[in-house]
Amino acid sequence: MDNIVEAVNLTKKFGDFIAVNNLNLQVVRGEILGLLGPNGAGKTTTVRMVACLLKPTSGKILVDGYDAVKEPEKVKQKIGYMPQRFSLYEDLTVVENFEFYGKIYGLSSMERERKARELLEFVELSRFGNRLAGKLSGGMKQRLLLACALLHEPELLILDEPTAGVDPPLRRRFWEYFRELNKKGVTLLITTHYMDEAENCTRIGIMNNGNLIKSGSSIELKRSIYGGDVIELQVKTSISRVETILSGNQDVLRIIPSGDAFLIVVKDSEKSLPAVVEALRKENVDVLSIRVVNFSLEDVFIKSTEVDSNV
């Protein structure tokens, strides 16, 4: 697979505090990778190291083949970074900010003008070109930050909690921007602690205590809790009978008693549910209720950190 970011044994210490602990992370070209985790999990520290803002204490980061420590200039041309805090000049206008960064990225005056027009249109700020950045609303500032991070057409866009403190409608809009960019071929690395938001990512990496404890698509992660999808079944019969009935079904992996119900772990609930119902009916078992258990990422998170602390 083609990895745009390859971090190997990455560690960052601040004094005695280990913010990132021996982390291995790959970002696949073309994906949206969401780093999910509580505050202090090391998400921001990780992306800041990828963005060349922090030097790792040990370990190695390659961005598009370039070493982030040894060749930061090369890496910086490849990445766009949108920090948590507004980081543009509030006493310059929207267009002046673009002009300044356009020059810093070495764009010609024609390119600068074209990009500014294009990007302001993209984030719907065209009308505010001459307004001082400091006079924009919070959501507009976030959009301006995004537009500015895209000025030099980066291959990798790093977004550190891009939607923190943003109202829900705008948050949805942001994700539309992100998907649109992703369609155009931009790889996105996003940190967030909104579980629902992470569902939008192609792949999610769950971080805790400076470690990446699990990664995969949303479905993969949810299946990882029990090793598959879970169907909850309530019947008036014993577990052994249910086991016998379902033993012929190869998609059924495990049956776990849970209170007055059973949890049937299957490879794929969509395929298995009709088969399970059919098998039970054939044997005249009274089904009181049957449903597919929808795990949230939060469940995944709690489950994975539990395991982590048990070890």
Next chain:
Amino acid sequence: MYERIFAMVEKELRQLLRDRRSLGIAILLPVIVMFLYGYAYGGGTQHIAIAIGNLDNINELSVKLEELILQNNLFEVKKYVYSVDEAMRAIENGDVYGVIVIPNGFYEALTNDGVGYVAVITDGSIPTLSEAIQSGMKNVLENYGKMLLKGNYLKVEQLRIVRYGATLKNIDFFAPAVIGLVLQTIPVSLIAISIVREKERGTFEQLVVSPIKTYEVIFGKFLAYATVSILDFFLIFSIGKLFFGIMIRGSFLEIFLASLLFLIGNLGLGLMISSISNSQLQAQQASSFIFIISAVFSGLLMPVQALPKAATIIAYFLPLYHFNEALRPMMLKGLGLGDLVGEVMVLMFYPLITVSISIIMFKKRLD
């Protein structure tokens, strides 16, 4: 590289023009300080201290003239003298800025020939005051002529005598110190605040992820504030010259060169402060601290030689002291850089040291 540095300079200047606080430091501060000191030490254009020396007999004509002088707001008669020698001494001692001498035989000449002479001796070391006294006396004498003998041909001529007096102690003595203080305060605080502000507001982060290099950021700021400081240099010299007639006997180019070295050193000092400060407040406090120390030991309040021995040692470590020691003789005695080798050496090392230290400090901090 040049394009990025130039973008930085342009951005800084644009921000400066929009930021009232920094603009105040850059423009209002030198203007206010120069006018404050100028008026405090240069004397105003009212109540100029003068003396009258009536060497003629007591007669109605000379007494009338004395009365007119006393009535004039421009003058404040501080003293009466009774000989030309005494008049000269009053100026040389700095007691007064001018003496109006009514010579012996004034009455006779005026009544017999219709032409009288009055000598106006002024302290030439303060051209503006000297000029004010001379032209003020011209008015007085014109009025005097019209008043006394209406219609009759009568002329009172003015003899201009310019004398350099001890009043050098005032504005001329203070001007170099004030200029030094202004040239120190402005670059230090402007550059320190501008860098710390980027840290405080998080804008530095965006710069760090962009391809601009740290030295380009710093050099850009350096150029921007060097430009502003140089403009300030011309601003304060213009105010000093135009409004207070400060004495500039030495070569202006050499004065500029010495000031330039001092400015660059101060920008380096500002960089040092910015590398250890985390907020604009801290940077401002650090600059104020340096300002206070410099003000005390720069000779502005008291000549350094008059301070206790231990204090003079501190003064030797202050670049402002050496800048003053160079600037004062250049302005007042007309010395050149060649005459001030010691001071010039200090002024050359100062930027070297502060700029190198600040570079080291920045490198350390970024790692």
